[in-house]
Amino acid sequence: MTGIDAASLTPPPPVVVAASPGYWTGVGRRLSRDPVSMLCLAVLVAIVVAAILAPWLAPADPSIGSVVRRLKPIGTPGYPLGTDELGRDMLTRLLWGGRLSLLMGIAPVAMALLVGGTLGTIAGYVGGKTNAVIMRATDVVFAFPSILLAVAIAGALGPGVANTLLALTIVLIPPIVRVSESATTQVRDLDFVEAARATGAGAITVVRVHVLGNVMGPVLVYASSLLSVSIILAAGLSFIGLGARPPTPEWGLMLATLRNAIWSQPLLAALPGGLIFVVSLAFNLLSDGLRSAMEVE
Amino acid sequence: MSEIAHPAEPALEVVGLHKTFHLRSGGRTRAVQAVTDVSFRVGAGRTLGIVGESGCGKSTTARLVMGLIEADLGDVRLAGREVGRSAAEMKAFRRRVQMVFQDSAASLNPRLTIEASIMFGPVVHGLSRAEAKTRAHRLLDRVGLDPARFAGRHPHELSGGQRQRVNIARALAMEPEIVILDESVSALDKSIEAQVLGLLSDLQAEMGLTYLFISHDLNVVRWISDEVMVMYLGRVAEIGPAEAIFEAPAHPYTRALLASMPSLDPEARTLAAPITGDPPSPIDPPSGCRFHPRCAHAAAICAATAPELNAPSGDGRLEDLHRVACHMAAAGASWAGEGAGP
Numbered sequence: 001m002t003g004i005d006a007a008s009l010t011p012p013p014p015v016v017v018a019a020s021p022g023y024w025t026g027v028g029r030r031l032s033r034d035p036v037s038m039l040c041l042a043v044l045v046a047i048v049v050a051a052i053l054a055p056w057l058a059p060a061d062p063s064i065g066s067v068v069r070r071l072k073p074i075g076t077p078g079y080p081l082g083t084d085e086l087g088r089d090m091l092t093r094l095l096w097g098g099r100l101s102l103l104m105g106i107a108p109v110a111m112a113l114l115v116g117g118t119l120g121t122i123a124g125y126v127g128g129k130t131n132a133v134i135m136r137a138t139d140v141v142f143a144f145p146s147i148l149l150a151v152a153i154a155g156a157l158g159p160g161v162a163n164t165l166l167a168l169t170i171v172l173i174p175p176i177v178r179v180s181e182s183a184t185t186q187v188r189d190l191d192f193v194e195a196a197r198a199t200g201a202g203a204i205t206v207v208r209v210h211v212l213g214n215v216m217g218p219v220l221v222y223a224s225s226l227l228s229v230s231i232i233l234a235a236g237l238s239f240i241g242l243g244a245r246p247p248t249p250e251w252g253l254m255l256a257t258l259r260n261a262i263w264s265q266p267l268l269a270a271l272p273g274g275l276i277f278v279v280s281l282a283f284n285l286l287s288d289g290l291r292s293a294m295e296v297e
Numbered sequence: 298m299s300e301i302a303h304p305a306e307p308a309l310e311v312v313g314l315h316k317t318f319h320l321r322s323g324g325r326t327r328a329v330q331a332v333t334d335v336s337f338r339v340g341a342g343r344t345l346g347i348v349g350e351s352g353c354g355k356s357t358t359a360r361l362v363m364g365l366i367e368a369d370l371g372d373v374r375l376a377g378r379e380v381g382r383s384a385a386e387m388k389a390f391r392r393r394v395q396m397v398f399q400d401s402a403a404s405l406n407p408r409l410t411i412e413a414s415i416m417f418g419p420v421v422h423g424l425s426r427a428e429a430k431t432r433a434h435r436l437l438d439r440v441g442l443d444p445a446r447f448a449g450r451h452p453h454e455l456s457g458g459q460r461q462r463v464n465i466a467r468a469l470a471m472e473p474e475i476v477i478l479d480e481s482v483s484a485l486d487k488s489i490e491a492q493v494l495g496l497l498s499d500l501q502a503e504m505g506l507t508y509l510f511i512s513h514d515l516n517v518v519r520w521i522s523d524e525v526m527v528m529y530l531g532r533v534a535e536i537g538p539a540e541a542i543f544e545a546p547a548h549p550y551t552r553a554l555l556a557s558m559p560s561l562d563p564e565a566r567t568l569a570a571p572i573t574g575d576p577p578s579p580i581d582p583p584s585g586c587r588f589h590p591r592c593a594h595a596a597a598i599c600a601a602t603a604p605e606l607n608a609p610s611g612d613g614r615l616e617d618l619h620r621v622a623c624h625m626a627a628a629g630a631s632w633a634g635e636g637a638g639p
Binding site: 210 | 363365388391394395396398399405408409418451464467
């Protein structure tokens with residue numbers, strides 16, 4: 001509301017327009033006042049930056065190990081987070097593993113957002129038969145439990161990072177189609193969309209200028225809540241051998257190969273799982289914070 | 298079907314408009330006859346008021362004229378020329394007919410600034426952003442909103458009256474010939490309503506605009522309209538000069554509507570409910586004259602055949618352009634002239 005005060009106190013010259021803060025500025029401001037969201041954001045930024053900088057930050061080579069120094073505990077000199085079952089440095093592998101784990105968590109959501117958001121907006125705006133075809137096709141995919149579907153698709157395509165990304169994208173598309181379809185349907189019948197159509201503007205222009213801006217918010221919030229789901233699914237697929245292949249470092253895969261060490265080095269074995277937990281929790285809490293920051297208007 | 302001839306070239310002419318919506322419920326498809334055989338003409342620079350109960354097809358008529366929904370049958374002619382169905386012609390047509398909606402908040406995009414909302418239409422029609430901005434500021438100024446203060450604001454920062462002024466500016470930015478005002482002032486406070494009506498009236502005189510003024514508020518319709526069309530269940534019940542409709546209503550439904558107008562004069566106040574019950578459903582409208590189940594004067598013919606729009610007979614006060622769809626009125630029934638008027 002500072003825009004109003006500033007405008008009424010000091011009337012600007014006619015050319016200058018007193019711009020009020022836009023919607024997203026307000027959302028950003030409210031989000032920045034929420035300590036939990038800010039903590040989650042800080043944690044996520046730190047982990048993402050560390051993962052991106054892995055080649056420069058990591059103290060050792062992620063794939064070179066030694067049988068003589070396998071399963072060293074946390075705090076061993078030279079190996080701050082110990083070593084894994086093949087004697088490779090855990091800190092190095094966690095940093096490198098973060099690259100793949102985060103990629104497999106974030107990329108499918110981004111791709112599903114693009115494909116699902118487009119399909120959902122088309123279904124919602126066009127309506128009628130187009131809507132029926134898109135939504136019924138979505139229902140068919142949606143009918144399978146997501147983890148089962150991901151396993152089935154990844155299993156059919158064969159293990160590998162690319163196939164995991166594809167499988168997760170397919171799993172995540174239907175819920176995004178649903179959310180964006182219902183958001184678009186609500187906006188489509190509002191008078192301002194009708195007024196925009198009444199100018200003679202084409203459907204794509206109307207959607208771009210008047211529909212997307214109002215649909216994007218709820219869809220983005222929903223997609224952000226899928227990030228944690230995607231990270232856990234990706235780790236799960238790697239854990240059962242359908243995602244990343246050894247010796248590639250990946251948190252889910254590391255959790256799987258370290259599971260025999262749970263009796264001898266429980267803390268060490270829990271490290272990758274702990275990171276998966278922290279990252280997905282942070283994404284979830286941040287998504288909740290974003291949701292409440294957007295609800296106030 | 299008789300039509301109203303007007304000496305001036307009609308800016309807008311609607312001929313035999315039909316629209317049936319097909320609702321699907323529980324596997325059955327039911328036809329809703331929203332608009333049946335609606336015809337009217339509006340002269341350039343004049344105002345046609347459209348009145349009737351909710352669900353009588355007022356807003357459907359507006360959307361048909363706008364081309365927002367497609368008519369099953371019938372034509373919309375602008376300045377004597379029929380509107381083609383090609384995309385280019387529709388686009389050109391849409392610039393010439395603009396609409397101001399009832400809900401001032403819902404008719405502005407909450408994410409866009411006032412200025413951006415007004416600029417959208419002109420930019421779509423090829424105006425440069427700079428020109429569109431100049432036009433937006435000029436129009437904001439014209440509707441009484443200081444562009445320096447308001448152009449950059451968002452709709453939720455404005456009052457209902459201010460938002461409706463923005464909506465008027467948005468419609469005018471297209472430089473239309475015809476503006477459809479669909480309950481545009483109904484949701485405003487009375488004092489604001491008067492201001493906005495005054496503004497609309499000034500703008501009409503200044504720009505030679507033709508208005509279709511849709512409202513349920515008869516006092517407002519009487520004040521602003523040159524001609525009035527009374528609709529009942531998707532059909533035209535009565536049409537004619539505002540003077541004739543209000544002073545000498547010929548259709549029993551018009552008379553009932555006028556009798557239900559609240560009056561400040563205790564001598565003229567209504568004691569008995571002039572009309573009872575809800576209007577029947579347009580899904581299965583009554584046979585013949587659609588008003589006959591609620592009409593005190595209905596005879597056998599009313600249930601049998603739908604009356605055509607004819608000049609009411611008898612009364613010399615009625616003007617030439619006055620048309621009524623009532624068997625009884627055309628037959629010069631004895632009730633004509635009973636004190637049901639305001």
